[in-house]
Amino acid sequence: MALMRTMSACVAVAEKAGGVLRDIMTSGNLGIIDKGGINNLQTLADKKAQLLIVSSLMKHSPKATIIGEEDDVDYTTEEAKSLITLDTSSDVLQHSCPESLAHINEEDLVIWVDPLDGTKEYTEGRKQDVTVLIGIAAHGEAVAGVIYQPWYEVQGKETGRTLWGVVGLGAFGFNRQPVPEGRKIITTTRSHMQQSVQDAIDSCKPDKLIQIGGSGSKCILVIEGLADAYLFASPGTKKWDTCAGEAIIKALGGKMTDVFGNPIHYGADVSYPNKTGVLAAMRDFDFYVSKIPANIMDR
Ligand SMILES: Nc1ncnc2c1ncn2[C@@H]1O[C@H](COP(=O)(O)O)[C@@H](O)[C@H]1OP(=O)(O)O
Numbered sequence: 257m258a259l260m261r262t263m264s265a266c267v268a269v270a271e272k273a274g275g276v277l278r279d280i281m282t283s284g285n286l287g288i289i290d291k292g293g294i295n296n297l298q299t300l301a302d303k304k305a306q307l308l309i310v311s312s313l314m315k316h317s318p319k320a321t322i323i324g325e326e327d328d329v330d331y332t333t334e335e336a337k338s339l340i341t342l343d344t345s346s347d348v349l350q351h352s353c354p355e356s357l358a359h360i361n362e363e364d365l366v367i368w369v370d371p372l373d374g375t376k377e378y379t380e381g382r383k384q385d386v387t388v389l390i391g392i393a394a395h396g397e398a399v400a401g402v403i404y405q406p407w408y409e410v411q412g413k414e415t416g417r418t419l420w421g422v423v424g425l426g427a428f429g430f431n432r433q434p435v436p437e438g439r440k441i442i443t444t445t446r447s448h449m450q451q452s453v454q455d456a457i458d459s460c461k462p463d464k465l466i467q468i469g470g471s472g473s474k475c476i477l478v479i480e481g482l483a484d485a486y487l488f489a490s491p492g493t494k495k496w497d498t499c500a501g502e503a504i505i506k507a508l509g510g511k512m513t514d515v516f517g518n519p520i521h522y523g524a525d526v527s528y529p530n531k532t533g534v535l536a537a538m539r540d541f542d543f544y545v546s547k548i549p550a551n552i553m554d555r
Pocket residue numbers: 293294295296297325370372373374375376444445446447448449468469470471488491492493494497
């Protein structure tokens with residue numbers, strides 16, 4: 257039951273953090289900082305949303321390990337205290353924990369927090385690419401996750417939406433399209449394109465390529481059946497970019513690994529970068545793995 261309890265808080269705080277992203281966007285004062293590297297930005301929204309998420313989860317689930325993307329956030333301030341919320345999601349709590357995860361204790365949980373995924377796109381006003389990601393791992397595996405999309409539109413209104421899932425239980429908050437047999441639509445980066453990424457895609461000979469920002473937004477395309485695979489043959493993403501999406505995709509019967517089909521480990525002591533890239537698909541997973549050249553990341 258510890259997992260569902262913590263998950264219910266993750267869903268509630270992801271939604272609250274989405275409100276922070278909307279408010280800061282509306283204020284027009286993003287406070288953009290370059291963290292160094294390729295398109296590696298931070299804004300006031302990344303920091304404030306992480307402050308809200310992590311200080312709330314530390315209070316709600318104090319025995320869990322919590323790892324957030326931003327490393328310059330001070331949780332001891334008055335601002336941190338004022339942002340703490342102990343809200344939980346009744347949508348989550350109405351489900352029982354799947355039998356396979358019922359033995360997991362709070363201290364077994366590692367929570368990967370990306371307070372704002374798609375920061376580059378956030379700074380450019382590409383709001384549809386932006387998500388809040390909270391993934392939960394136990395014994396090194398992604399087991400539960402929430403993706404909150406603050407600017408998701410319903411009938412022309414930016415109401416936002418929450419996608420969440422638990423492995424062994426299922427996933428909720430979206431509509432999966434019927435997908436034609438054999439279709440190969442690939443989604444990949446728009447702001448971190450490079451030769452290895454292009455070469456891997458070319459080897460798969462896709463019917464179509466969708467380039468959008470953010471790891472969460474690409475997972476959503478796969479989840480909803482608007483893309484067949486998320487392929488990024490390059491380092492760049494980190495564990496907080498993939499844990500939530502992997503859990504939801506797995507909960508639906510799909511798979512996420514590195515580009516060679518090796519599992520991504522999410523234990524508390526792993527190194528953060530996904531050095532050998534990302535591959536996710538709901539079906540034909542082995543086809544994509546079989547097309548990736550063995551030396552793709554050495555180019
Ligand atoms: N080279 C990189 N440096 C920093 N972050 C990266 C890099 N490549 C990918 N990311 C992170 O992975 C996400 C998905 O990448 P892409 O949009 O290129 O497919 C990005 O939005 C960014 O997350 P974040 O915005 O949370 O920093």
